[in-house]
Amino acid sequence: MRVLGVDPGLIATGYGVVEEGPGGLRPLARGTVRPPRGAPLPERLAEIHRRLSEIVAEYQPDVVAVEEVYLARNTSSAMLTAQVLGVVKLVAEGRKLRSYAPREVKKWICGSGSAPKEQMIHMMEHLLSAKELGSDHAADALAVAVCALFDQRP
């Protein structure tokens, strides 16, 4: 089973591809899409769409897993992130889409929905046998991918 995890954001969208096989979890790719900040919104959304479509074409994930956007203090920022999320979900066409709340991701990985960030990083490095998870956005994307793999286990 192979999962593309995505942490959507207009300034930075993180992605991570993780595979679970007989040897355990294996990170295949991770990175951050940072569309040109001065560009008009359609061009920024198109850049995110294009890059994620390339990742999907290259790694052929069974599942696309995303962090769902919730209304926090900053409403207009959440509304923008929701627009990015729509573009991200578009690349899941023909595959399974799974959405998780940030608390769910923490719960699947650390056993607690309120686990602190350091504990998440520690667990993720351990689970992926990786010393370095990339940017915060890439790390969040890898975490949602691992969360979906755990959730999909029979």
Next chain:
Amino acid sequence: MRVLGVDPGLIATGYGVVEEGPGGLRPLARGTVRPPRGAPLPERLAEIHRRLSEIVAEYQPDVVAVEEVYLARNTSSAMLTAQVLGVVKLVAEGRKLRSYAPREVKKWICGSGSAPKEQMIHMMEHLLSAKELGSDHAADALAVAVCALFDQRP
């Protein structure tokens, strides 16, 4: 000048293409995309994206104009509509994108941001010399297209 107006929605997305030339305003196309309701979200978003991309390819609008999504009483519905809006804005790549609040659309067309619906319909039928504007969603899309044409006048 030719504008594609879009009224985004997951259940129904209205679109309308309006041109302004020496003879005044002319509606070139209008319709409503209704993705299969039982289909998974990525397939529904992809259907909206595909249909609007076809309209853009056929009519080559200079501007794509959308009704911006605002948080109303129903938050989760607004968050879903924002995801559709992201997909709609994607088709504006390489063109001008203009966003309007529902009140702005009414103001441009009726002169008042609180104009009742009947007045909007009456004005739109008059402006487009049309007896029938299509579904409510198509009519809203035509209205945002006309609003953008008025707004773009030198």
